[in-house]
Amino acid sequence: MSNSSIAETHVSETIMANPTKHWLTICKTSDLVKDSGICALIEQGLEEKQVAIFHLPNTEKKIYAVDNYDPIGEANVLYRGIVGSIGDNIVVSSPLYKQHYCLTTGKCLQAEKSIDVFPARIIDEQVQLFV
Amino acid sequence: MSSSLENIIKKQKVVVVGNGMVGHHFVEQLAQLSAANQAIEITVLSAESRLAYDRVHLSEYFSGKTAEDLAMTDEKTYQDWNVSFQTNAKVVDIDRVEKNVVTESGQVFAYDKLILATGSYPFVPPIPGKDRDHCLVYRTIDDLDDIQASANVSKVGVVIGGGLLGLEAANALTALGLKTHVVEFAPQLMGVQIDAGGGRLLKEKIEALGVQVHTSKATSVIEDGETCRYKLCFSDNTVLETDLILFSAGIRPYDNLAKSFDLELGERGGIVINNQCQTSDENIYAIGECALWNNFIFGLVAPGYSMAKVAAKDIIGEQASFTGADMSTKLKLMGVEVGSIGDAHAKTAGSLTYTYENQPEGVYKKIVVSSDKTKMLGAVLIGDTSEYDSLLQYMLNAIDLPESPETLILPSSGEKPSLGADALPATAMICSCHNVTKDDIISSIDQGACTINDVKTCTKASTGCGGCAALLKNVADTEFASRGVEVKKDICEHFAYSRRELFDIVSVEKIKTFDELLASHGKGHGCEVCKPVTGSILASVWNDYILKKAHLSLQDTNDTYLGNMQKDGTYSVVPRVAGGEITPDKLIVLGQVAKKYNLYTKITGGQRVDLFGARVEELPPIWQELIDAGFETGHAYGKSLRTVKSCVGSTWCRFGVQDSVGMAISLENRYKGLRAPHKIKFGVSGCTRECAEAQSKDIGIIATDKGWNLYICGNGGMKPRHGDLFAIDLDDETLVKYIDCILMFYVRTGDRLQRTSVWMDNMEGGLDYLQQVIIEDSLNLTDHLEQQMAAIVDTYQCEWKTTLSDPEALKRFKPFVNSSKPDSNIIFVQEREQIRPATKDEKATKVLLDTKISQIAEEA
Numbered sequence: 006m007s008n009s010s011i012a013e014t015h016v017s018e019t020i021m022a023n024p025t026k027h028w029l030t031i032c033k034t035s036d037l038v039k040d041s042g043i044c045a046l047i048e049q050g051l052e053e054k055q056v057a058i059f060h061l062p063n064t065e066k067k068i069y070a071v072d073n074y075d076p077i078g079e080a081n082v083l084y085r086g087i088v089g090s091i092g093d094n095i096v097v098s099s100p101l102y103k104q105h106y107c108l109t110t111g112k113c114l115q116a117e118k119s120i121d122v123f124p125a126r127i128i129d130e131q132v133q134l135f136v
Numbered sequence: 137m138s139s140s141l142e143n144i145i146k147k148q149k150v151v152v153v154g155n156g157m158v159g160h161h162f163v164e165q166l167a168q169l170s171a172a173n174q175a176i177e178i179t180v181l182s183a184e185s186r187l188a189y190d191r192v193h194l195s196e197y198f199s200g201k202t203a204e205d206l207a208m209t210d211e212k213t214y215q216d217w218n219v220s221f222q223t224n225a226k227v228v229d230i231d232r233v234e235k236n237v238v239t240e241s242g243q244v245f246a247y248d249k250l251i252l253a254t255g256s257y258p259f260v261p262p263i264p265g266k267d268r269d270h271c272l273v274y275r276t277i278d279d280l281d282d283i284q285a286s287a288n289v290s291k292v293g294v295v296i297g298g299g300l301l302g303l304e305a306a307n308a309l310t311a312l313g314l315k316t317h318v319v320e321f322a323p324q325l326m327g328v329q330i331d332a333g334g335g336r337l338l339k340e341k342i343e344a345l346g347v348q349v350h351t352s353k354a355t356s357v358i359e360d361g362e363t364c365r366y367k368l369c370f371s372d373n374t375v376l377e378t379d380l381i382l383f384s385a386g387i388r389p390y391d392n393l394a395k396s397f398d399l400e401l402g403e404r405g406g407i408v409i410n411n412q413c414q415t416s417d418e419n420i421y422a423i424g425e426c427a428l429w430n431n432f433i434f435g436l437v438a439p440g441y442s443m444a445k446v447a448a449k450d451i452i453g454e455q456a457s458f459t460g461a462d463m464s465t466k467l468k469l470m471g472v473e474v475g476s477i478g479d480a481h482a483k484t485a486g487s488l489t490y491t492y493e494n495q496p497e498g499v500y501k502k503i504v505v506s507s508d509k510t511k512m513l514g515a516v517l518i519g520d521t522s523e524y525d526s527l528l529q530y531m532l533n534a535i536d537l538p539e540s541p542e543t544l545i546l547p548s549s550g551e552k553p554s555l556g557a558d559a560l561p562a563t564a565m566i567c568s569c570h571n572v573t574k575d576d577i578i579s580s581i582d583q584g585a586c587t588i589n590d591v592k593t594c595t596k597a598s599t600g601c602g603g604c605a606a607l608l609k610n611v612a613d614t615e616f617a618s619r620g621v622e623v624k625k626d627i628c629e630h631f632a633y634s635r636r637e638l639f640d641i642v643s644v645e646k647i648k649t650f651d652e653l654l655a656s657h658g659k660g661h662g663c664e665v666c667k668p669v670t671g672s673i674l675a676s677v678w679n680d681y682i683l684k685k686a687h688l689s690l691q692d693t694n695d696t697y698l699g700n701m702q703k704d705g706t707y708s709v710v711p712r713v714a715g716g717e718i719t720p721d722k723l724i725v726l727g728q729v730a731k732k733y734n735l736y737t738k739i740t741g742g743q744r745v746d747l748f749g750a751r752v753e754e755l756p757p758i759w760q761e762l763i764d765a766g767f768e769t770g771h772a773y774g775k776s777l778r779t780v781k782s783c784v785g786s787t788w789c790r791f792g793v794q795d796s797v798g799m800a801i802s803l804e805n806r807y808k809g810l811r812a813p814h815k816i817k818f819g820v821s822g823c824t825r826e827c828a829e830a831q832s833k834d835i836g837i838i839a840t841d842k843g844w845n846l847y848i849c850g851n852g853g854m855k856p857r858h859g860d861l862f863a864i865d866l867d868d869e870t871l872v873k874y875i876d877c878i879l880m881f882y883v884r885t886g887d888r889l890q891r892t893s894v895w896m897d898n899m900e901g902g903l904d905y906l907q908q909v910i911i912e913d914s915l916n917l918t919d920h921l922e923q924q925m926a927a928i929v930d931t932y933q934c935e936w937k938t939t940l941s942d943p944e945a946l947k948r949f950k951p952f953v954n955s956s957k958p959d960s961n962i963i964f965v966q967e968r969e970q971i972r973p974a975t976k977d978e979k980a981t982k983v984l985l986d987t988k989i990s991q992i993a994e995e996a
C-alpha cells in the first residue's frame with residue numbers, strides 16, 4: 006500500500022513539472038492482454054522510445070507503463086516478462102535474466118538499476134500514456 | 137615455541153595398512169575423534185591405485201557409475217583432515233621391535249599404533265587352467281575393468297560360485313550382454329544365507345531370467361574349448377563351454393603380513409583380535425574382513441565399521457568394545473528380492489519354523505522362532521522382502537511376537553500386525569552399516585535436523601548399503617509428525633505448496649486456470665516461479681493449447697513466442713527432426729527459409745538444425761513456410777520433450793542389432809509436446825557401442841539381441857550423471873509401457889526445474905523404489921499413469937500450427953501495438969558469412985558492415 010501511494014505522488018509531480026508533455030492515446034483496451042504486457046513505440050522527432058504497458062486488472066492501479074529496455078540484459082524485452090507481485094511490489098520479471106523491476110517505482114529489486122516509469126490511464130476504452 | 141615443539145615430539149603415529157571401506161572408516165573416525173587435540177598423526181598406505189571406494193556398490197560400475205562416483209573420499213578430504221597417504225603402496229614388511237613398516241618400493245614408516253585393514257581377496261580354487269587369460273575375479277575396480285575388456289570379446293560367461301557375490305557377478309555378466317551360467321559346488325545357491333527351500337525357489341527365479349544354474353558341480357579342469365574359448369570339465373564328466381570365467385568361490389582374509397610376523401592367526405586364517413580389536417601385539421590392531429573375532433570372520437561392511445570405531449576409540453583412550461554383529465542381509469539379485477535374518481537355518485536348539493511358499497508367484501518365506509513361540513530367531517525371504525524390516529526388528533530387539541507368529545508372513549487376509557516406528561525401543565538398531573539407533577535419530581532431530589536429508593547427514597544412517605532407507609524414513613517421519621515439524625517446501629511466496637502438492641490439487645480439484653488456483657490456494661499476484669509451474673501442470677493434466685487466453689500470461693517468454701529468446705531479444709527457430717532423420721527435400725527447405733529470412737544456421741547438439749535471429753514479427757511467416765513443408769514445432773523452448781537422439785542402427789550399421797532410428801522416431805512422436813518439470817531428452821543406440829550416448833539422457837535405450845535395455849535418469853549438462861539400468865531385454869510394448877509410467881510419475885512428482893537425474897538422486901529408496909512402483913506396481917498406480925499418458929498422446933497438437941490459425945494469438949507477434957516498425961536496437965553484423973548480434977561497442981560506433989535491415993530493404 007505505502008509503495009503505491011509514493012508512486013502516485015511521484016507520478017503527479019512528473020505531470021505537473023512537464024507542461025510540454027501530454028496524454029497520448031496508444032491503443033484500445035481490447036489490445037491489452039490480461040496479466041501480461043504489450044509494447045508501444047513513442048516517436049518524438051528523431052527520438053524513439055519503447056514503452057512496456059502491463060494490464061493487471063486485479064490490482065489497484067490496473068495499468069502500468071515502464072521503459073521496455075532492460076538495462077541489465079541490454080535489450081528491448083521487458084514487455085515480454087511475467088508480471089506478478091513480490092511482497093507489496095507489483096513487478097515484471099525480465100525474460101532474459103529474471104530480475105524484478107517494480108512497476109510503480111521502476112526500481113530493480115536485485116540490483117542498483119532502475120527504469121523509467123510513465124503515467125498511464127484508461128479513459129473511455131482508450132489506453133493513454135503521459136509522454 | 138617449546139610447547140609446540142613438545143607437541144610435535146609427542147605426536148602419536150598411527151599407520152593404517154589398507155584403504156578399503158573399513159580402513160577408510162577408521163581414518164574418518166580417528167580424524168574426527170582427534171580433531172580437537174592434534175596429537176595424532178595418521179598415515180594411510182594403500183595397495184590399490186586409488187583411495188577408498190564403495191565396494192558394496194561395486195556392481196553399479198557396470199550400470200554407469202564411475203570410479204569417481206564410487207569414491208568414498210578424495211585427496212583433498214584427506215589433506216583437510218591432515219591425513220598423509222600413499223596409493224600403490226603395498227606393505228611387505230613389519231618390524232615389530234623397531235615399530236615400523238616397509239612398502240614394496242622400500243619406503244619405511246614408523247608407527248606407535250599399527251592398524252591392519254587389509255580386507256580379503258577372492259579365493260580361486262586350485263583348478264588346473266585357472267591362471268589362463270579371461271579367468272578373472274570380482275573384487276576391485278581394476279577387476280571390473282578387466283571383466284569389461286574380456287566381455288567385449290566374449291559371448292558366454294561362467295561364474296564359479298553361487299553365493300551372494302557370485303550371483304551379483306552373474307548379474308553383471310548378463311548386463312554386459314553375455315550368455316551367463318552359474319556353477320555351484322553345493323546342492324543349492326546362497327547356502328550361507330538361505331535354506332534349501334529358499335535356494336530351490338531362488339534357482340527357479342534366476343533361471344527364468346535367462347541365467348543357467350548348475351548346482352552340485354565340481355570343476356576339475358579348464359581346457360581349450362570347441363565352440364568357445366574354454367571348456368570347463370566337471371567331475372561328473374559333463375562339460376560347459378565358455379569364453380570367460382569368473383571365480384567367486386568365497387573370500388580369504390589378507391593375513392599374510394600377520395602370518396610372517398607371528399601374530400596369532402585362526403586355524404583357517406584371519407588375524408585373531410580381542411574385543412578392543414587388538415591382535416596378539418597390543419600395538420597392532422586388525423579390523424574388517426582380515427580380522428577374526430570369536431573365531432568368526434564378518435564378510436560384511438557393517439561389522440567392519442563397528443570394529444573401526446572401537447579401534448579408533450581405544451587408541452585415543454576411550455572405552456569401547458566390539459561384541460559381535462548381526463549378519464542379516466537384504467538384497468536384490470537380478471531383480472529377485474532375497475532376505476536372510478539371524479538363524480536362517482534353524483540351528484538353535486528347540487527352534488520352530490513356519491514356512492509359506494507360493495510357487496506360482498515365486499514367493500518363499502520362512503520364520504524361525506523360539507520353542508515358546510515368543511521370540512523371532514531368524515527368517516528367510518525370497519521373492520518378496522517387504523516384511524524384512526519388521527522381522528529384523530522383532531529379532532534384534534527381542535520384541536514379543538504376536539500370538540500367531542505366522543501372520544507375520546502370510547499374505548494378508550485381513551489386518552497384518554504391523555510393527556510401527558512407535559513400537560520400536562529407543563535402542564533399536566535402524567542402520568546397521570553405521571550403527572545408528574532410533575535414539576540417535578531422535579537426538580539428531582533434537583539437535584535441529586528437520587528433513588530426512590538432514591538426519592542422513594547428521595547420523596550417516598542410510599548412506600551405506602541403503603537397505604535401511606525405508607525404515608529410517610518411517611522412524612524420522614513419525615518423529616517429525618509427533619513434533620508437528622512442518623517441512624518447508626513452498627515453491628514461492630504465493631503458494632505454501634510444493635510442485636507435487638500443486639499437481640495433486642490441480643488434478644483432484646479439477647482446477648483449470650491459474651486464477652482459480654490462486655484464489656483458492658494462494659495469495660498475492662503470482663510471479664515468474666509459480667506461474668510457469670502452474671502453466672506446466674495445467675498442460676500436463678489437461679493438455680490445453682498453452683497459448684489459450686487463460687494460460688497466456690503464465691508462460692515464460694520462450695513458450696509465449698514458441699521460440700527461445702536470444703540475448704538481443706530475437707528468437708530461435710527449431711523445427712522437430714524426429715530421431716535426427718531428415719529427407720533431402722526437407723533439408724533444402726530449412727536452407728531456403730534460413731536464406732530468405734537471413735537466419736544464422738547451426739547444427740545443434742540435439743541432432744537438428746537451429747535457425748537464429750528471427751524477430752518476433754518474423755516468427756509467424758517463417759513457421760508458416762516450415763509447416764507448409766511438413767515440419768512441426770521442435771519444442772526447443774518448452775520444459776518438455778526435446779529430442780530423441782539416435783544412431784543409424786541395424787538398418788545400415790554392420791553392428792546394429794535393432795532399428796534404433798525407427799524406435800527413436802516413434803518415441804519422439806509419442807512424447808512430443810509432453811510438459812514436464814524440466815526438459816526431457818532421450819537417446820536410442822542400436823548396439824552396445826552406444827553411438828547415440830543414450831546413457832547420458834533422461835531416457836536411454838540400448839538395443840540388445842533380445843530387445844532393449846532401458847536406462848533412466850541420465851544427464852549431460854552441468855552435473856553429468858550416467859543413467860541407471862532400469863530393466864533389460866524389453867520388447868517394444870513393455871519398453872513403451874515403462875517409459876509412459878516413468879515419465880508420468882516424474883511429471884507428477886518432480887520438483888520445479890528438477891531434471892530426472894536430480895529427481896532420482898532425491899528419491900527415497902532410489903532406483904529400487906522406482907522399479908517397485910513401475911515394474912511391480914507397488915502403489916497400484918501404473919494403470920492410471922498409462923491412461924494419463926494416453927490422454928496426452930491423443931490430444932497432441934503442433935503449437936505453431938494452432939497459433940498460425942488463431943488471429944487473436946497472432947496479435948502477440950507484433951513488436952509494437954501502435955506501429956509496424958521493427959525494433960531499431962536489433963542490429964546484426966556478419967561473421968563467417970552469417971549474421972550475429974552486434975556487440976554494444978559495434979552498435980555504439982555504428983560501424984555496421986551489413987545490417988539485416990538494410991539487406992531486407994535491398995531485397996524489397
Ligand code: SRM
Pocket residue numbers: 700701702708709710738739740741742743744745746772778779815817832833850851852853854855891
Ligand atoms: C541450441 C543448443 C546448443 C547447440 O548449438 O547445439 C542449446 C542451446 C541452449 N541450451 Fe542446451 N542446447 C543444446 C543442447 C544441449 C545439450 C546436448 C544434448 O541435448 O544432447 C545439453 C546437455 C545434455 C542434457 O541436457 O543433459 C544441453 C544442456 C543445457 C542445460 C543444462 C541442463 C542440465 O540439466 O544441467 C541448459 C540450462 C537449463 O536447461 O536449465 C541448457 C539451456 C539451453 C538454452 C535454452 C539456454 C537459453 O535459455 O537460452 C539455449 C538456447 C537454445 C536456443 O536458443 O535454441 N542446455 N543443451 C542445443 C539444442 C539442442 C536441440 O536441438 O534442441
Ligand SMILES: Cc1cc2nc3c(=O)[nH]c(=O)nc-3n(C[C@H](O)[C@H](O)[C@H](O)COP(=O)(O)OP(=O)(O)OC[C@H]3O[C@@H](n4cnc5c(N)ncnc54)[C@H](O)[C@@H]3O)c2cc1C
Pocket residue numbers: 153154155156157158159160181182183184191192193194195225226227228253254255256274275276301304390393423424425426434435436437438440467601
Ligand atoms: C561385489 C561385492 C559386493 C558386496 N556387497 C556387500 C553388501 O551388499 N553388503 C555388505 O555388507 N558387504 C558387501 N560386500 C563386502 C564388503 O565390500 C566388505 O565387507 C568390505 O569391503 C570389507 O572392507 P575392508 O576394508 O575390510 O576390506 P577391503 O575393502 O577389501 O579393503 C582392504 C584393502 O587393503 C588393501 N591391502 C591388502 N593388503 C595390503 C597391504 N599389504 N598393504 C597395503 N594395502 C593392502 C587391499 O588392496 C584393499 O584395498 C561386497 C563385496 C563385494 C566385492
Ligand code: SF4
Pocket residue numbers: 783784785786789790791792793796821822823824825826827828
Ligand atoms: S551404436 Fe551400434 S548400431 Fe549404432 S551406429 Fe554405433 S555401432 Fe552402429
Ligand code: FES
Pocket residue numbers: 566567568569570597598599600601602603604605
Ligand atoms: S543399514 Fe546399510 S545403510 Fe543403513
